[in-house]
Amino acid sequence: MAQVLARRGEEEERGLVLREDGRRNADGGALTQALSRRYADRITGSFTMPGREGAYAPLPDDVPEALKSALRARGIDRLYSHQAEAWASAQRGEHVAIVTPTASGKSLCYTLPVVAAAMTGRAKALYLFPTKALAQDQVAELLELNRAGELGVKAFTFDGDTPGDARQAIRLHGDIVVSNPDMLHQAILPHHTKWAQFFENLRYVVIDEIHTYRGVFGSHVTNVLRRLKRVCAFYGVTPQFILCSATIGNPQAHAEALIEHRVHAITESGAPTGDKHVLLWNPPVINKDLGLRASARSQSNRIARIAIKSGLKTLVFAQTRLMVEVLTKYLKDVFDHDPRNPPRIRAYRGGYLPTERRDAERAMRDGRIDGIIATSALELGVDIGSLDVVVLNGYPGTVAATWQRFGRAGRRQKPSLGVLVA
Incomplete structure (x- = not known):
């Protein structure tokens, strides 16, 4: 009986994977239509956020020529409108908060003024990220x-993984130091006399993913920033703050509460986007007498299998490390059963060694992985390349976290799909 059900499930998935013309589903939009037709009884809600064309601006005249050449060498010969606005605001000496969707190029909003200042005025910058993965990603960029x-x-980078013998060299020679609030609190501010050369030239403080700094934790971070400003005043400097976040409802009020200064908020993105489809998925009833439903795990596994077989890069978010390992095993049994082939499925969660994390991030970015199963460790803006489908195995707990996770899919203007299974 179990074999019959398994065979029936495989035939059902194969029918979804192949379209009428026999080709694989090309994008998240096509998969959305296929799932909606077959599983209409499980989809309790759906909507589409239409894509939009990009709004562009030329590279500003006051960007150093060497920096312009470096940007062009990387294929950037113009800016999105919000990037140009952030540059202009930074040049006016304002504190800036950039709150635009995921994958809209926010990092360039602070990279341009910071690198330009380091090149022309020997200015220093301090970056604060909530996770080590984000910090490593930014240094690589x-x-x-x-x-x-x-x-x-x-x-x-200056974090818990930084060797002791490298810390003095970073203090003396680093133009841009990428760290996190905990290290600022424990390892930098209490020893600010060792950082005197850095603080005397500190011009920019960049704080990314500011939506994570809320509640009690946000209050702690605000107090740490108060201490930072007091140390800066001791060395006779008043740094500019550049803040970024992808998902926040009241950006200006939140940013001003965090740094206790007036900020210029930029909320209109100029980056082009593809259509974003969202499905709310309710597991089906499997025993009417007892009112039992199928598990969210089984449904997330099924959606991920269909998406990966359709040739779509897929990310599954789970709430716990254990669930990450369980879903990884299920998908590996389907896609990685032949050890002679390179793995197509990879897990990503806290608890890995730094080298393992870097290797996983590199494999995702290079497109060598078709399916990723992760905890909230991948919720924030680590660059893992282009994704087509995001599946949430359970509600993350906040609306902001839900949109942050859905935002991981849909780069390069392709239609994307986000499915919340709960």
Whole structure:
């Protein structure tokens, strides 16, 4: 009986994977239509956010020529409108908050003024990210830009993984130090005299993913920033703050509460986007007498299988590390049963060694992985390349986290699909 049900399930999935013309589903939009037709009884809600064309601006005249050359070498010969607005605001000396969707190019909003200041005025910058993965990702981006134009700007991470013998060199020679609020609290501010050269030239403080700094934790971070400003005043500097977030309802009020300064909020994105489809998926009843429904796990597994077989890059979010491992095993049994082939499925969660995390991120970014199962460790803006489908195995707990996770799909203007299974 179990074999019959399994065979019936495989035939059902095969019918969804192949369209009428025999080709695989090309994008998230086609998969949305296929799932909606077959599983209409399980979909309790659906909507589409239409895509839009991009709004562009030329590279500003006051960007250093070497930096312009580095940008062009990386294929950037114009800016999105919000990036140009952020540059202009930073040049006016304002504190800036950029709140635009995921994958809209927010990192360039602070990279341009920071790198330009480091090149022309020997200015220093401090980046604060909530996770190590984000910090590593940003340093890799800065190093690539540096190599593209031989800019001579030195960027380093300073976190718990930083070896002790490297810390002094970072304090003395780092133009851009990428860290997190905990390290700022424990390892930088209490020893600010060792950082005197850095603080004397500190011009920018960049804080990314500010929506994570809320409640008691947000209050703690605000107090740490108060201490930072007091130390800066001791060294005679008043740094500008550049804040970023992808999902927040009241950006200006939140940013001003965090840094206790007036900010210029940029909320209109100029980045082009594809159609974003969202499905709310209710597991079916499997025993009417007892009122039992299928598990969210089984439904998330099924949706992910269909998406991956359709040739779509898929990310599944689970609420716990254990659930990540369970879903990974289910999908590996389907797609990685032949050890002679490179793995198509990968798990990503806290608890891995730094080298394992970097290797997983690189494999995702290079497109060598078809399916990723992750905890909230991938919720924030780590660059893992282009994704087509995001499946949420359970409600993340907040609306902001839900949109943040859905936002991981849909890069490069392709239609994307987000499914919430709960």
